[in-house]
Amino acid sequence: MLSTLKELSICFEFSLKEILNQNNKINIYNEVSKNIITTSSREEFGDYQSSICLVLSKRLKKNPRDIALEFISFLTNNSKFSLLCEDIKIAGPGFLNIRIKKEILIEQLIFRQNCKRAGIPLTSNNNKIIVDFSSPNIAKEMHVGHLRSTIIGDSISRLFELRGYEVLRLNHVGDWGTQFGMLITHLKDVFPDFLNGANKINIGDLVEFYKISKQRFDNDSDFQNRSRSEVVKLQSGNEESISAWKLLCNQSREEFNVIYKLLNIKIEERGESFYNRFLRNIVEELSNKNLLTEDQGAKCVFLDEMKNKEGNALPLIVQKSDGGYNYATTDLAAIKYRLNEHPNGDNANKIIYVTDHGQANHFSAVFEVAKKANWIPHNCQVQHVPFGLVQGIDGKKLKTREGKTIRLKDLLKEAVKRAKEDLSNRLVSENRNESENFIEHTSNVIGIGAVKYADLSQNRITNYQFSFEKMLALNGNTAPYLLYTLVRISGINRKNNSRLETNDSKNISYEHDAEWNLIKKLLKFDEIILSIENDLMPNRLCNYLFELCQTFNRFYDKLPILKESKYKKLSRLILCALTEKTLKLSLGILGIETLERM
Ligand code: ARG
Numbered sequence: 001m002l003s004t005l006k007e008l009s010i011c012f013e014f015s016l017k018e019i020l021n022q023n024n025k026i027n028i029y030n031e032v033s034k035n036i037i038t039t040s041s042r043e044e045f046g047d048y049q050s051s052i053c054l055v056l057s058k059r060l061k062k063n064p065r066d067i068a069l070e071f072i073s074f075l076t077n078n079s080k081f082s083l084l085c086e087d088i089k090i091a092g093p094g095f096l097n098i099r100i101k102k103e104i105l106i107e108q109l110i111f112r113q114n115c116k117r118a119g120i121p122l123t124s125n126n127n128k129i130i131v132d133f134s135s136p137n138i139a140k141e142m143h144v145g146h147l148r149s150t151i152i153g154d155s156i157s158r159l160f161e162l163r164g165y166e167v168l169r170l171n172h173v174g175d176w177g178t179q180f181g182m183l184i185t186h187l188k189d190v191f192p193d194f195l196n197g198a199n200k201i202n203i204g205d206l207v208e209f210y211k212i213s214k215q216r217f218d219n220d221s222d223f224q225n226r227s228r229s230e231v232v233k234l235q236s237g238n239e240e241s242i243s244a245w246k247l248l249c250n251q252s253r254e255e256f257n258v259i260y261k262l263l264n265i266k267i268e269e270r271g272e273s274f275y276n277r278f279l280r281n282i283v284e285e286l287s288n289k290n291l292l293t294e295d296q297g298a299k300c301v302f303l304d305e306m307k308n309k310e311g312n313a314l315p316l317i318v319q320k321s322d323g324g325y326n327y328a329t330t331d332l333a334a335i336k337y338r339l340n341e342h343p344n345g346d347n348a349n350k351i352i353y354v355t356d357h358g359q360a361n362h363f364s365a366v367f368e369v370a371k372k373a374n375w376i377p378h379n380c381q382v383q384h385v386p387f388g389l390v391q392g393i394d395g396k397k398l399k400t401r402e403g404k405t406i407r408l409k410d411l412l413k414e415a416v417k418r419a420k421e422d423l424s425n426r427l428v429s430e431n432r433n434e435s436e437n438f439i440e441h442t443s444n445v446i447g448i449g450a451v452k453y454a455d456l457s458q459n460r461i462t463n464y465q466f467s468f469e470k471m472l473a474l475n476g477n478t479a480p481y482l483l484y485t486l487v488r489i490s491g492i493n494r495k496n497n498s499r500l501e502t503n504d505s506k507n508i509s510y511e512h513d514a515e516w517n518l519i520k521k522l523l524k525f526d527e528i529i530l531s532i533e534n535d536l537m538p539n540r541l542c543n544y545l546f547e548l549c550q551t552f553n554r555f556y557d558k559l560p561i562l563k564e565s566k567y568k569k570l571s572r573l574i575l576c577a578l579t580e581k582t583l584k585l586s587l588g589i590l591g592i593e594t595l596e597r598m
Pocket of ligand 1: 334
């Protein structure tokens with residue numbers, strides 16, 4: 001079954017073709033037919049609206065209201081349209097407002113309640129999408145930027161998975177580079193017998209370890225020399241150096257995994273080191289394609305597409321003057337590997353990179369070079385999905401009260417701790433006695449869910465201010481508010497003893513505004529999901545969910561459900577059930593667990 005919007009679009013497109021043909025203008029069809037019809041911005045205008053007549057008026061040099069009349073005459077002659085539409089009106093300078101027949105809305109409602117994904121269609125192509133997200137750096141702090149990337153990347157992956165795409169979630173961990181020279185040298189100095197007890201050694205605080213190594217590197221020329229030769233040893237595959245490198249990576253990985261476990265994130269690690277073996281070839285190929293220029297010993301690709309303030313083309317360095325490769329070379333190798341079919345690449349159709357917007361220039365340069373080198377096949381796409389900074393409530397960098405940087409583990413634990421305090425207070429005031437297990441589980445779901453939702457509900461492009469108080473509030477656009485709405489519905493389900501019989505739709509009817517408002521909100525779900533698939537803005541799903549819960553709660557506050565007679569009760573229970581399904585699917589996309597009670 002198609003969504004109403006899709007059906008209406010087909011009717012509109014059909015009429016548009018007729019009108020363009022009559023005016024000998026069919027050549028502009030592709031240009032003008034996009035988003036030919038949308039849901040109404042305001043309920044009083046109807047269910048759907050179209051501004052096509054205003055768009056056409058300039059192109060056909062005709063009065064938009066006259067074009068509107070032509071549209072109406074074509075549309076009302078279309079049997080499909082007449083089946084759906086209760087009323088079509090011209091408004092203002094030439095907008096078309098459409099109201100859908102109530103029985104059609106009820107039909108849609110029941111259809112969605114009966115299908116597993118609440119009417120979200122499966123994709124019709126079998127595209128493979130790589131989402132490159134999280135990607136922290138070994139022996140460095142996994143910071144709030146990585147947290148944002150992790151939460152947003154996970155959610156984007158979940159959205160595509162729900163739509164039926166094959167998704168490869170990749171962790172492009174920073175596990176290679178010259179910094180390993182100093183890290184390994186320092187390791188050998190402080191744990192000279194690291195080879196014997198590789199698994200037993202606990203370096204402890206790796207970030208501290210990194211800092212000390214760096215200090216030594218900056219102040220001690222002997223250490224510096226040893227570090228440099230260590231880089232060479234590592235790159236030539238020296239066994240001892242490789243073991244040391246593995247040890248460092250393993251310990252970092254354990255730290256990262258604590259965070260992934262808390263957040264329930266699935267991701268495949270394929271760090272920068274994986275692409276090391278391709279780097280020499282990448283530079284060679286760029287050279288063979290005459291794309292390289294040498295600039296002060298470094299090999300660069302100059303990009304006319306990207307200019308500095310003085311109007312000169314900017315270079316992307318792919319090999320440093322000391323012969324070393326860099327972050328950009330690795331990303332070029334990754335693009336080639338990921339989009340290529342042969343010999344054992346990923347053969348993906350699309351790569352999505354989720355990082356802060358500070359890397360926007362890096363990615364446009366890398367994409368530009370990859371295009372010039374023909375490493376992006378014509379049916380493939382690469383896309384940077386940028387996000388803003390995470391700030392404290394003062395608008396400055398997020399810090400502890402003592403002014404230190406906050407560790408992610410501590411931040412997540414703090415959210416859970418606060419959720420637990422709120423819950424315990426509520427239990428006392430409601431005179432409830434709950435098991436320790438219940439309290440643990442519930443505060444965990446609320447605390448972690450709140451952190452994720454606070455992040456996802458912000459427009460990702462802007463900076464966002466992190467506030468435990470706001471994200472844990474039971475009222476407002478927060479995870480606890482949405483979870484609470486679900487808990488209300490679970491409560492109804494527990495008390496209800498009748499079966500949800502949706503077969504005889506004749507007996508299902510609605511008469512109150514509170515019901516119709518909820519129905520219309522529910523029916524917008526698929527449109528929201530499909531549009532987010534294009535703009536990758538999860539905050540639009542959050543806004544929708546907030547409105548959906550408000551609409552549901554108004555319905556719940558106003559109208560009895562279980563106390564009603566048989567068919568009225570059934571009709572209202574269907575609304576509860578579809579609200580529940582929509583919320584669960586959506587929270588699933590946001591990576592937020594749900595609760596039966598809280
Ligand atoms: N490790 C990088 C950082 O911490 C992010 C990597 C993003 N992915 C990529 N393919 N460049 O900034």
